Amino acid sequence: MNIKKNDEFVVDIIDDGLEGSGIAKIDNFTIFINGAIKGERIKIKIIKVLSSHGYGKIIEILNKSEHRKNPDCMTYTRCGGCSLRHVNYDYTLKIKKEIVKNVLRKQGLDYIKVNDVLGMESPFFYRNKLQYPVGMDIGKKMVMGIFSKRSHNIINTTKCMIQNELIQDVANDIFSFIKNNHISAYDEKNLKGIVRHIVIRIGVKTNEIMCTLVLNEDKIDSKLEKSFIDYILSKYPQIKTIIKNINNKNTNVILGDKNIVLYGDGYIYDEILGYKFKISNMSFYQVNPIQTEVLYSKAIEYASLKGEETIFDLYCGIGTIGICASKNVKKLYGIETIKEAIDDAKENAKLNNIKNADFFVGDVEKKLPEFIKENNIKPDVVFIDPPRKGCEKIAIDTILNITPKKVVYVSCNPATLARDLKLFEEKYNIKEVTPVDMFPFTSHVECVVAMTLRETL
Ligand SMILES: C[S@@+](CC[C@H](N)C(=O)[O-])C[C@H]1O[C@@H](n2cnc3c(N)ncnc32)[C@H](O)[C@@H]1O
Structure with missing residues (x-):
């Protein structure tokens, strides 16, 4: 036809x-x-x-499907954030499980069992990080919010069903201040205007808030800056730090390289599984704190640590997985590409009185083989938690060469996970994958997998 x-x-x-x-x-x-x-x-x-x-x-x-529900969000059909708000939550978990099964099948890995997705009891307002672009709409009205699907048109967002409600309120008030004081919005087309993004993080366990204003140029009058700080702190004493971040590049990357701390120390604290973590604005930090504990607990359970192991935490960010596992290991080494994250990881070890940890800046694919060659260290367990693009082949080859007894892979992209598991399959038994719903009502799904070295090797 x-x-x-x-x-x-x-x-x-x-x-x-x-x-x-x-x-x-x-x-x-x-x-x-x-x-x-x-x-x-x-x-x-x-x-x-x-x-x-x-x-x-x-x-x-x-x-109609029995799993269909009325979306609970006014901007759902236009917004590029969620994609499953028309589906009952329990069924979204089934859809995500099938997505994982399908990508494994495509790699010929359908013998690996996919467990039920570990979902949330209350899958709302879970995001601890808000990053809203500021710009002008077609009617030349200033807007702040979320990009609409596959475009850079901003949907004005004053309430979002997945965003922590307190930091949404802070963002609304910051935006009002910007508008009321005629501070211009950045225009992506002519690269002019000042405010590009409002980025806010909250430590949900500590209730500490960090505000970052991403500016195209450092041109806000210092008196206005002072009145902004007074205004926002008087409304939200939970704000522990305010940072100006300068990004004058023509790029989709949100944060620029230069940070100027306007108030506080430039960081906040949060807690995961009883450990305290210092977080800077440049460092990766999981966005769903409730599910982070579920994810890390599963990863640590899969590692079945006895206390005598040397472990590697690769792509370690601010050291969270390794530090949460550290009390059951002899020695922990972490590798991560962002220097600020490694600075935080080192401080986080001190903060939690952890003496058996060392962290290194570098790309895993380069630093890991160098580190192994220089120090002749063979880990028993390796945790890997790469970005969406997965691991470089050279990083996997290095792990396949040093043959740790266990590899625990945490992944935010099932497609690259399946591709990488296919390579690990050469030396590792892979029994099961546990998906964790870190991003309810979006199409994303996180997975954790344990791989055990084949004994015949
Ligand atoms: C998904 S995050 C995981 C971080 C941490 N494990 C956590 O749970 O918070 C991936 C991390 O890998 C880092 N990264 C990206 N590419 C890297 C590379 N080639 N080598 C080392 N780290 C990398 C990122 O900066 C980020 O911190």
Whole structure:
């Protein structure tokens, strides 16, 4: 059949796809329909046709899934944040489990058991970090919020169902101050204007807040700066530090290299599993603190530490996984590329009175082989928690050469996880994957996997 744009069809949704879409087949040709759920019968209009697949838009739901619910957010259909708010929470966990099973199947790893996703009891307002761009909308009105789907148009956001409510309030008040005092918003097209982003973090256990204003140029009058600090602190005594970050590059990267601390010490503290952590604005810190404890507990359980082990925490950020595991090990080494994060990791070890830890700045793919060669250290357990792109092959080869008894892989991207597991499979038994819902109602899913060295080696 020749399927064309604007054609209309009635289709059955045969599977759930990525990012909140449903999948239908028309004459064996795959169509993705945003917002459709497996089991539904839907009238659609074709909006795009490519050589291998097409996209359709819902015109009418003829037969509704029992898992469908009314979205609880006004901007859901336009916003680029969540993609599953039209689905009951329990069923979102099933969709995520299937996503993990599918990527493993594609790599020929379908023998690995995928456990049920560890979800949240209350999957709302969970994000401890807010990063909202500031700009102008098409009507030339200043806005602050979240980029709409696949665009850089900002949706004004005064309430977000996944954002910590206190830091949303702080952001709203900062934005009001910016508007009321006629401080200009950065314009991505002509690279002019001052305020680019408002970034706020909260330590949910300590209630300490860090505000970072990302500016295109350091041009705010010092009296205005002072009145901003007085204004925001008088409303929110929980703010422990305020930082000006200068980013004058034409880039999508939010933070620039230069930080100027306007108030406080430039960092806040939080706690995970009873350990205290110092966090700077440049360092990675997990955004869902409740699920971080679930994730780390699972990773540490998988490591089955006895107390005599030397462990590596690779891609360690501010040292959180290693430090949480440290009381059950002989020695901990961490490697991470961001210097500020390693400075925090070293302080975090001191803060928690941990004497058996050393942390090093460097790219794992380079630093790990160097470190092993120079120190002749063979770890018993290696934790890896890389960014979305997964591990470089050279890093995996190094681990395969030093053959630790266990490798525990924490991943925020199932596709690169599956690709990397395929390489580890050469020497490691991989029994199961446990997905953890770190990002409820978005399409993201975190996974933790234990790999055990094959004894016959
Ligand atoms: C997903 S985060 C995990 C951090 C930490 N394990 C945690 O749970 O908070 C990945 C970390 O890897 C770091 N990173 C990215 N590429 C790296 C590389 N090639 N070598 C070392 N660290 C890297 C990032 O800066 C970030 O801190």
